[in-house]
Amino acid sequence: MVSSPSDARRQEIIQAVWVLIAGGGIERVTFRRVADQAGVSVGRVQHHFGTRDALVLAACETMIDLAHDRYQDLPEAPEERLRHILLHAIPDSDRARFGASVWHAYLSKSAADEEIAGLLAEAKRGTEEEIARLLEDAGGRGDKLLADGSLRAARTLLAIADGLTVRVLIGDLSGAEARGLLLAELRRVRGSTDQGNSP
Amino acid sequence: MVSSPSDARRQEIIQAVWVLIAGGGIERVTFRRVADQAGVSVGRVQHHFGTRDALVLAACETMIDLAHDRYQDLPEAPEERLRHILLHAIPDSDRARFGASVWHAYLSKSAADEEIAGLLAEAKRGTEEEIARLLEDAGGRGDKLLADGSLRAARTLLAIADGLTVRVLIGDLSGAEARGLLLAELRRVRGSTDQGNSP
DNA sequence: ACCCTAGCAATACGTTCGTATCGAATCGAT
DNA sequence: ATCGATTCGATACGAACGTATTGCTAGGGT
Structure with missing residues (x-):
């Protein structure tokens, strides 16, 4: 290492x-x-x-490797991991803000640099898949989130997290507001009964 | 002007x-x-x-003024405006990709430049409020989205749009995928019953 | 003892940068 | 017709840049 x-x-x-x-x-x-x-x-x-x-x-x-390592060091409880993987990007401490700033700097550069774009894409996709896995493992409703649905839910949740991170970064949302909304959405996705997309 | x-x-x-x-x-x-x-x-x-x-x-x-002007020039139908305001940032044409790249470059800079952060924050907040208004005006379910709920729904939808834009920018989601998911979420938020996307 | 190589520190080179400055047009008001 | 302000084009300057190069030193294999 x-x-x-x-x-x-x-x-x-x-x-x-x-x-x-x-x-x-x-x-x-x-x-x-x-x-x-x-x-x-x-x-x-x-x-x-x-x-x-x-x-x-x-x-x-x-940066990507470090984030990955930190995630691996977490306790195995899916509940906790799910919270971390979704919330960790939303700045509410200086440390988290630091990370989000650096991430977005690279994100911006990726528009003109394919190599960096590839790195970020791989990381994002990995995160999405992990969220889907966690949703299945920790499923509040075992029957609700199957293979297809969990990936869709993961994609939505991750998008919400990323979108809210932007809002916090530019300063028109507080970290607490963003976290609150994200957690509410997580609860909705895991508990609600709509989402019926399989025949 | x-x-x-x-x-x-x-x-x-x-x-x-x-x-x-x-x-x-x-x-x-x-x-x-x-x-x-x-x-x-x-x-x-x-x-x-x-x-x-x-x-x-x-x-x-x-850039912000131009986006605003373009929005004002749209037909008044809330339905159409809602779609535009949510989808326009997701790159699926070269033109849209161009805009998203520039936007994200400024977004990155805003982490270190308070003046730019303020401009972006104001624009985002305005967009959010407009989405909330449109959700109320065009409400598929009048009873569903009241003052409080519509702002929350707007915030969520806008976050999803921004998060998906990131995914498209780094190239691990196509514009079509992102638009599809976003429209599905819009449908869910507005009525949750018509969902009709099961083949 | 010998040499090879990794790991620097120091410096030099040519380029590009932001910005100041200078002078010539052009123009609108008088 | 005159004159001040606007709108430039051209150029110059010092700072900062990426990088190549040079030389030194400490360790390890032979």
Whole structure:
């Protein structure tokens, strides 16, 4: 994972990249500023990542891996995992806001960078599938959410979470409001009886 | 509104800004490149906007105003307006993808720029209120959506639209899939009985 | 003892950047 | 006809940029 001395150095640098992105977008990321933020020399940054683009891309990959690792470290209870996977992107702490800012910076870049778009797409799809799985496992109504329905429900819930995250990021919704609405929607999806889409 | 010769020049320049942003993010926006894209001199760009930040901000304001104008020009039928306001952000044509890219570029910048965040927040809130109004006006079920409920429903629908737009932008959902799901959710919210999508 | 390589730090180079400035048109009001 | 303001085009300047290059050092295999 992240064990060799070299990897530790890379990690320090990548953290500095995140700080810069959260503070002012990807355009803030330059070798000199990253080195400054990390408290290392420009040469070190350049040695480990070669080009600016490679640095930005590596920081994106690491962000996704880290989110994945954090999710894996959660308790196994589907109930709890479901809450986490849906709510974790909605900023209500500085830490969460930080993550959401960085994520959206990459999201914006993905419009012009296919490689980053691919990374984000893979991550999103994985999240969606995991939500669907959790909905089935933790199903409040075992009979309600079958294969097809659970994927649709997962897609809807994830979209709501992403959409609300945007609202919180630009500051016209509080984190608490967004979480409240999202949890209500989760309850609706898992308990209501409509949704009948199989003959 | 946009009639004086000077305004026309400004508009040409702003269009060039949009093209650059859609093609590679806000970091692509420089006086020289904008001038090049618009086919005018650097001096002209500088004269009309002064600084780079002012140029970027003006292009943001104009984007929001344009979207608003386009909405106002729609037929008055609430049914149609509702569909447009929810679907227009989901890219399924090159034109729509263009708009979504630019919007998300500004969204990303808003994490670090309060002025832009304010503009986007105001626009989003206005959209939400308009959706709530349309839900009441066009209500398939008059009894279902009252004041409180319609705002909640509007917030949810708008979040779904925004979340799905993200998925389409990064390329792991097609515009058609996203539109299909969103329309299904709209149907559910408005009446939940007619749902008729089982083959 | 030898050398090879990874891991830097320092610096240099050419480019591009934002912006200031300068001068020439053009134009509207007088 | 005159004159101040607007609207530029052209150019210049210092800062910051990405990256190539150079040289040093510490360790590991032989």
